[in-house]
Amino acid sequence: MSNLIKFKIDSKECMAEKGTFIVDAARENGIYIPTLCNMPGVKPKGSCRICTVRINGRLMTSCTTPVADGMEIESNVADLQNLRKSIVELMFVSGNHFCPSCEKSGNCELQALGYLYQMLVPRFPYDFPIRKIDATSPKIIKDQNRCIQCKRCIKTIKDEQGRSLFAFRNRGHRLEVVLDQELGHLMTEELADLAMKNCPVGSIIKKEIGFNTAIGNRKFDHHAIGSEITL
Amino acid sequence: MLKKITIEPVTRVEGHGKVTIHMDDKGNITQSRLHIVEFRGFERFVQGRPYWEAPVLVQRLCGICPVSHHLAAAKALDVIVGAGTGHGLTATGEKMRRLMHYGQFFQSHALHFFHLSSPDFLFGVDGDPAIRNIIGVALTYPDLAVQGVMMRKFGQEIIRATAGKKIHGTGAIPGGINKNLSIAERDEFLKGADPLNADKMVEWAEGALDFFKNYYAANKDFVDNFAHFPSNHLSLVRKDGALDLYHGVLRAVDTEGKKILHDIDYQEYADYIEEEVRSWSYMKFPYLKEYGKEKGWYRVGPLARLNTAEFIPTPLAQREFEIYKALTNGKPNNHCMHMHYARLIETLHAAEMIRELLNDPDLLGNDLVVKGTKQKEGVGLIEAPRGTLFHHYRINDDDQIVMANLIVSTTNNNEPMNRSVNFVAKAVMTGKEEITEGMMNSVEVAIRAYDPCLSCATHALGKMPLEITLVDQDNNIIDRKRSH
Ligand code: SF4
């Protein structure tokens, strides 16, 4: 028996399997809803809010909400797009994101969203927080200036015993995602590669390979983020 | 009563120069000082950053010759990653970087000559400022202006093909380069439709040189005597004495041509060069230790390079070099305005080198990076369009930069620029109560001959905002003028 249900995103008729999260269902139907903290195949937490949509007048994070039969979802509408743009802008001003010298430039999802939403002038005051960089691991550099605390590293970078190499430290505005000192020293080459890849920004940088991808060959050099999804 | 005349350009982003001319009560110029608010901040910004970021970060020092910083930093890091210097890289790595560098030279020298200096030659140093600018050139000599624009464009396209972007690219990485040249890119540069191909660029570079030589023939007195004074000269040269803008040993000659720095390995520059701090300037004054502050200062840039080099390894530029050297009977050339002449010979050399490199199959290779035993410290030197550029980095065990020392071309030319300004001020301002636009421009012309990385000298549209303040020894303002 088919579990397919029908729903609408911005008036477009869509179909997906019951229980699918809205972002994934949208993707299957050729509709891009931006995400940052979410990663396919990993249990969603709904922490960044960039994927916010409106259902029956209520704002919901589409990465944590499953589609339901007959659901009518608003996504690509002016006020929601503006809200998403504000989230991106706030992320930029609350860290120190200097794209010109960041090697993730061109491969960075935050930067790509900045371009997508045409973030041209800052609408919010810069925080210029004083943040550290941890370069003690032989494999990676953890640059707190650029961390958006999406937790993707915590959720996906684990050793063979299932222990996370990254963890939260402190609370409130001092909260940061840090590399476990001990596990960090034992990090394998493969995990270091994966950590850099899974971090949406340039907060996890693999050592000594900087800028080895030429401009023109980077992920977002020729295509906007999400354009591979949009039909 | 002592008077002080201050010529102060309104601050712009990348540089801020201010000229102070002191005059005694008899109208004699007693001293001139060029103050430059320099970019020392970058030496601090890079501390703590991973070393491989330096070539991309530090190039932001300049929007006109970022490639020089990009490459000087990369060369220092070649040493740190154990790739050595010069030929330590793969053939593709070294030649791609050279192509980038000659592209940079070509566009920067073209900018300097056509956009910044040609207005002075075409309309005269005291010509009407309303037309003495690149717009005036475009209206009166459209062919020349088009050449200037196209030569820059060609150089910038070379930079884009090697660094990824026309400005602030990422091509050079520690130990090599991150891309090779595609056959399509190469063919476009070699066989592209006129004028954007290497042959045309060589032809136009020869044309620009002819233009200058004609100007020189008609204005010999001015070109020979404007701010002419003896000095030492320093630059990189290839080991066999050839002009080499990318790599070599460090050589200095005195005003008679005697070697005073004997082709040293630049990793040891700190044993030979000292930087003096003077209370009135943010920019240091480098000099050769052995000769002391008074006698050890030197010039860098096109004039210096053609004084230290024994020959130019491309035929057309070598022919011009011989004509040029004959003017001073083979001795060092100390004529400030011959800097333009030397610059145009280098422009021709850069065009020839670009053409030669494009025909070299090594550029298409895939072996891009080499690494060896990691070092803690490295020095990278390069001849930037404006002169020798030093980058020196030290890193810690965690790959973070802990020390950076940069001696930029403008710093190397600090003393000679001050002397040039003083020379000109004496010539045009002695005994004068009022400062005319022509006098102000003469001071600018002297600074501009060195083409320092200052917005006040770049003067892109011929409008250098100036404020002149005349004060007596008690700092009472006697007069204040704005140029526009
Ligand atoms: S380091 Fe990267 S992946 Fe980890 S929380 Fe920060 S931004 Fe997210």
Ligand code: FES
């Ligand atoms: S992607 Fe849904 S909340 Fe972050």
